[in-house]
Amino acid sequence: MVDQTTTTSTATARTTSPPTAAKAVVLYGYATSPFVNKVAHFLQYKKISFQHVAVNPIFPFLQLHRFPGQRKVPVLTIDDDWKADSTSIGIWLDEQFPAHPKLLGDTPQETQAILALDEWVTNELIAELFRTVVDWNGRPWEAIEKGWRLASILQDFTPIPFFIRWFWPIILRFVPFIRRFAYPTTPLLLTLVPSVLDTNESLEDMRARQRQEFVHHLGGGPYLGGRKTVSLADLSAFSVLTTFRFWGLHFGPAPFLQHKDTVAWLHRVQAQLPNNPTVMPDRFMEWSLPCVSKLTQDAGDSS
Ligand SMILES: N[C@@H](CCC(=O)N[C@@H](CS)C(=O)NCC(=O)O)C(=O)O
Numbered sequence: 001m002v003d004q005t006t007t008t009s010t011a012t013a014r015t016t017s018p019p020t021a022a023k024a025v026v027l028y029g030y031a032t033s034p035f036v037n038k039v040a041h042f043l044q045y046k047k048i049s050f051q052h053v054a055v056n057p058i059f060p061f062l063q064l065h066r067f068p069g070q071r072k073v074p075v076l077t078i079d080d081d082w083k084a085d086s087t088s089i090g091i092w093l094d095e096q097f098p099a100h101p102k103l104l105g106d107t108p109q110e111t112q113a114i115l116a117l118d119e120w121v122t123n124e125l126i127a128e129l130f131r132t133v134v135d136w137n138g139r140p141w142e143a144i145e146k147g148w149r150l151a152s153i154l155q156d157f158t159p160i161p162f163f164i165r166w167f168w169p170i171i172l173r174f175v176p177f178i179r180r181f182a183y184p185t186t187p188l189l190l191t192l193v194p195s196v197l198d199t200n201e202s203l204e205d206m207r208a209r210q211r212q213e214f215v216h217h218l219g220g221g222p223y224l225g226g227r228k229t230v231s232l233a234d235l236s237a238f239s240v241l242t243t244f245r246f247w248g249l250h251f252g253p254a255p256f257l258q259h260k261d262t263v264a265w266l267h268r269v270q271a272q273l274p275n276n277p278t279v280m281p282d283r284f285m286e287w288s289l290p291c292v293s294k295l296t297q298d299a300g301d302s303s
Contacts, residue, residue, distance in 0.1 A: 023096070025050040027279070028064070029073030030057050031157045032150055034126055035086040036074040037243045037278050041235040042090050044277040046100040052279040054157035058164065072177075087118055090232045103232035110227075117217055117224050117233035123184070124210050125240040128203070129250070130181040133172050134191075137203050137252045144169045146249050153247065153284060204253060211255040211262060218261070222268055230272050238269040243278050248286040260295045267292060 025043065029036030031054045043050045055063045055073050067075050067082055075082055076089045083092045090103045104111040136143035147169025154160055154168075164171065172178060179191045201209070214237070219226030224233045244250035245257075256262045266289050276282050 023078050026053055026077045028053045028055055028075040030055055031279050032154055033073055034129055034240050038086045038236050038239045039074045039089050040279045041239040041277050042093055042103055044273050045235055046093060046097055048097055056158040058160060105231060113225050114231045114233050118236050121236040125237060127181050128206055129240060130178045133178055134182045142251050146251060147172055150249055208255050215261055230269060234269050245287050247280060247284050257290050260292055263290055263295055264292050
């Protein structure tokens, strides 16, 4: 449970209760990055107190220069050490905080299986999220409105000039790392040519296929990989599937939210986390998980 949130222009301090970490833990990153929020979920699950320092997306080097060679977020510091890459950070957290709930299981085999599932989450669910930013899912006005909302949320953390915020929905479409995630098999420059994009599968078909694959990955267990306890893979998937919806940013039909089996899993993971496990202040939350009992599909319905 988050019991304290203080915001300054560049930093948001979020402290879990009761404080369990004597070490100073700081999460650097864009407030709206799925990878940054994924790490926030790891920290919340492990009940590690941390401070979030919002990095300005226009001038990231102003804050990242102290991490040599690092251009991407998230970066996590623990006392005087630092690490980048969300999954590597998860592994590091288990090493640094062994007495806290584990993210990667107990054996090397479990760890390997969890990391493979996490890779699926990155290649599939994060790719889907970034694809909606680039191809607007055939709903340009909705995409523009969400892009403006995204910019105004970012503005709450770090100053962004008005004219840049105004063009934010368009700017996002051309950010190289977003296009690379959205169209992984198309060379970056060619992603600017709509006719060569690797979009044989519509977004709707992609989402339906991902839900089916996800149910397969659940393996009948309460958690991914048929596990009895939450792992790094569940937290990665949960953060990607819910964070942008919590903020009213994701749009379009979502098979994950329409089926009992996946919604029941979302509730199981949510129960292990505070109500707001993101780096956002509570005032931005404008959505909650659907109620399982209101869904009509059977658990076995794979459409
Ligand atoms: N594999 C990295 C990916 C991180 C990443 O791509 N972060 C984006 C923000 S969402 C970034 O900082 N991109 C800047 C760039 O690629 O130059 C992770 O899991 O943390």
